[in-house]
Amino acid sequence: MKTFLLAFGATAAALIAFAPAASQTSALKGHNSNAPVDVAADRIEVQDRADRAVFSGNVVVRQAELTLTAPRLTVAYSNSGGIEIDRIDGSGGVTVKSPSETASGQFAIYDIESRLITLIGNVHLIRGDSNVNGGRLVINLRDGTAVMDGGAPAGVKSQGGRVTGTFTVPQRRD
Template sequence: MSRMGFPRIIAAALALATMTVGGVAIAQTQGGPISALKGHDSNAPINVESDRIEVQDRADRAIFAGNVQVRQAELSLSAERLTLAYTNSGKLEIDRLDASGGVVVRSPSETARGQFGVYDINRRLITLVGGVRLERGESSISGGRLTIDLESGRAVVDGGPVGAGERGGRVSGRFTVPQRGR
């Protein structure tokens, strides 16, 4: 790695402080399902650890591989691989994060899992795809894709392709209810 590439990596890690990565909860309100991330401090510092990092300056990206751990405030993301795409027009700006290989996103109250995850920083969207499962306590939702709009706080779970999984591409859920006297 060139001497010029190393400062870019440090700048990329620091620039991650402006991103939001996290777990999702589905809670019912008058406006519909919302994400628990709506109040998340996306300006909190972010720590990224991995077994390896590769900087591809000409392609404006950095690739973190092997046991990738990302942490911001109370949110964490783990995956086998994370590609960080950025623009460098005088200052480094992160555009997008792509995670793959058993992506797990956690907050104190929920866990979301999928095979792939994308965080589009400009659009403020987090998307998980591939055998998605969203858990909060003993309640859970499974589907093919989970999309979280960080601007509105809305979270949507879509079914997968028809014939995929045991539910034939449909969204399924199991929800706990308050225990009442009989």
């Protein structure tokens, strides 16, 4: 069975690397994507004919040092000799945390096959005292890059089409 990795630690290298106070090493470098995935929710509805499971109510997903929380999570899977997760969608306000970073947005999509995580709608990425805000964040787990842009799809709240950020700088003595 495929397990899923909701890693956004690579975003630090791509988005906050130019902030002197931020480390350029991803907090999830070496993350064990084969680690067991634990899911807790108030309710689960298995839609076997649609190859989908819907978790709702205080959903918490943990894998190694990674945690995802959302009010609702849909898991699309294939069932060919065993359950294999293909895609995970979170909605209602999603937060993804690693030991040193937190990303949040209205929606999250993790496409297992393409190894892309997308957060959409009022996206916030925080690492230490530095933060970046925008409408959409796409994290490519294959090459460790991340792209934040200001726009979000029609009907999804965003930051007015702009990316904004606040970054810490080292304190110097005069």
